[in-house]
Amino acid sequence: MGKFINVRTEAEGTIGVIELNRPKRLNALNRKMIEEIASQMEAFDNDPRIRVIVLQGNERAFAAGADIEEMMKESPLSFELADPFAIWDRFMSVNKPVIASVSGFALGGGFELALHCDLIIAAENAQFGFPEVNLGVMPGAGGTQLLTRSIGKRKALELIWLGEHISAEVALELGVINWVVAPEIIEEETMRLAGKLADQAPIAVRLIKEAVGKAEDLPLQDGLTLERKNFYLTFDSADQKEGMQAFIEKRAAHFKGE
Numbered sequence: 001m002g003k004f005i006n007v008r009t010e011a012e013g014t015i016g017v018i019e020l021n022r023p024k025r026l027n028a029l030n031r032k033m034i035e036e037i038a039s040q041m042e043a044f045d046n047d048p049r050i051r052v053i054v055l056q057g058n059e060r061a062f063a064a065g066a067d068i069e070e071m072m073k074e075s076p077l078s079f080e081l082a083d084p085f086a087i088w089d090r091f092m093s094v095n096k097p098v099i100a101s102v103s104g105f106a107l108g109g110g111f112e113l114a115l116h117c118d119l120i121i122a123a124e125n126a127q128f129g130f131p132e133v134n135l136g137v138m139p140g141a142g143g144t145q146l147l148t149r150s151i152g153k154r155k156a157l158e159l160i161w162l163g164e165h166i167s168a169e170v171a172l173e174l175g176v177i178n179w180v181v182a183p184e185i186i187e188e189e190t191m192r193l194a195g196k197l198a199d200q201a202p203i204a205v206r207l208i209k210e211a212v213g214k215a216e217d218l219p220l221q222d223g224l225t226l227e228r229k230n231f232y233l234t235f236d237s238a239d240q241k242e243g244m245q246a247f248i249e250k251r252a253a254h255f256k257g258e
């Protein structure tokens with residue numbers, strides 16, 4: 001539990017939930033809050049009982065961006081010395097699946113935080129956008145790179161240049177997010193999806209995350225080589241034996257992450 005986040009587990013301790021908790025500021029992200037999120041994600045990543053991590057805000061806001069009051073005091077040198085984006089690199093090192101569950105505003109750094117997650121589920125009232133240009137700046141926590149990889153150059157420029165919000169429905173059509181659901185059921189639907197993922201074989205899930213994650217960076221042949229090595233590795237797990245045995249015996253598999 002931190003000053004700016006609430007932490008809990010669900011589904012018999014297999015799902016770790018991080019809830020952003022700065023409601024009066026629409027969960028605007030200050031440095032301490034980002035640090036708390038990253039540290040908690042690492043704690044869940046290192047906890048063998050946890051299989052899936054969920055990041056969520058509240059009904060009104062996932063996060064309305066970086067804390068503008070805090071940020072306006074910065075200078076190029078203060079940024080250089082504090083290296084604030086090093087914390088963001090830690091999100092990239094999480095091995096377990098991370099689901100962003102977005103209601104309300106996901107703007108600027110809040111949108112970037114969601115883009116650092118593997119899957120995004122949104123409520124119909126969610127709004128995504130990069131308003132930085134309206135402040136005379138630009139995204140700095142990965143927005144130009146992650147959004148462009150997700151929807152291509154022209155659409156990314158449209159969103160980041162115009163600084164307008166898009167609805168969850170449009171975000172879904174663009175392929176930025178995975179699912180849109182009614183606000184009343186987002187919590188339940190998030191847990192259903194997280195629970196389903198938590199029941200999959202954890203080692204396979206982890207190796208899939210690594211291989212798919214590298215698909216955007218590696219030349220095809222290197223990506224195929226990595227995929228094959230990871231495929232071979234799954235055959236060293238008890239879960240591979242269990243999964244195939246269960247198929248033969250026509251029963252549900254029970255995976256232990258071994």
Ligand code: CO8
Pocket residue numbers: 024025026028029030031034064065066067068069105107108109110131132135138139140141
């Ligand atoms: N920073 C600080 N305070 C904020 C922020 C923010 N990003 N967003 C909202 N708040 C505060 C408001 O100032 C207000 O405070 P108060 O009650 O004391 O006046 C409170 O939250 C509620 O907000 P509003 O009254 O404005 O609520 P509305 O429903 O009228 O409007 C909006 C909601 C449209 C979301 C509006 O608040 C808004 O435009 N917010 C700013 C959005 C924005 O520009 N975000 C981008 C910031 S820049 C950025 O993210 C750079 C990322 C790169 C660095 C990442 C490092 C962390």
